[in-house]
Amino acid sequence: MKIITLEEHFQLAEIKKAVAKFLPGLNAFHLTGYDPSDAQLEDLGADRLHHMNAMGVDVQVLSYTSAGLPAIPAAEAVPLAREINDQLAAAIQAHPDRFAGFATLPTPDPEAAATELERAVHTLGLRGAMINGRTNGRFLDDPLFRPILEAAAALDVPIYLHPAFPPKAVQDAYYAGFDPAVSMSFATAGWGWHMETGIHALHMILAGVFDRYPRLQLILGHWGEMIPFYLARFDEALTPAAKHLQRPVADYFLQQMYTTPSGMFTLPPFLLTMQIMGADRIMYAVDYPYIATDQARTFLENDQSVLPIKKKSRMGTPKRCSNLRPCELRGAISGKHGL
């Protein structure tokens, strides 16, 4: 069984420094306890490979850690994104059997972001893009971002919608007022990120994005960012109201979104997601180095509850991995297109 993980992060020292000039507050995330060292994030060689081997991960699909690019001026974001993607491509070239990558896009300049996505896929061989939450408070369904979605659909590559900080007004209204570590965790990995990202995906559905781009595929981490749990409820409450959509709300989720665990290796959400979405819509992710677990392989191999499901699914072959196609990026729990 070959294990390919899709939400694995790296950082570049000079980019961190450049972004920090604009976003000094980003450093507060260390309060949450998800605080890997710069060395861990910046290593794209021996140390990372050592950890992958220890975790039983064969291939990491790398993406830049929440770069903050959505919140910096467009003129700065464009060259930084290019630099990130160039360096990512170089790291993949050094270890083509162990790394693949998702591009970072300068979303504040959507036209440039679309051009960069095309360059990243065609010239650098990256497999899609990771976008961290909203850009300047706007969801991806804002007409401003059509060039990005159009490009992703035309290139047939997925967009991994990764959590990011909720807007300040939301943080203040919902998550503030506790000890700073509690408020930060509550607003991010403890709840707020997932609520924010789930709303973002639903917002895109309700805005008709997936009718406009029926080939567009989105990846959500954290077992679907709360959506699978409520999917029947959405069809009960939202679908009758959303007469402007061509299909039921749940249908967009089941046909145009994938999910990964993002290192949340407990059985109940896996079983729920498996029942709701099926094996073909589940991929795999550790969220290294924020989560550096030894469960990446054992969760699949050793747990008795996973085994019967695993037997039904095709775990794939190493052969397919060397020819990883963008929309065939299904991880270890996979169906007919398994890697």
Ligand code: CA
């Ligand atoms: Ca992550």
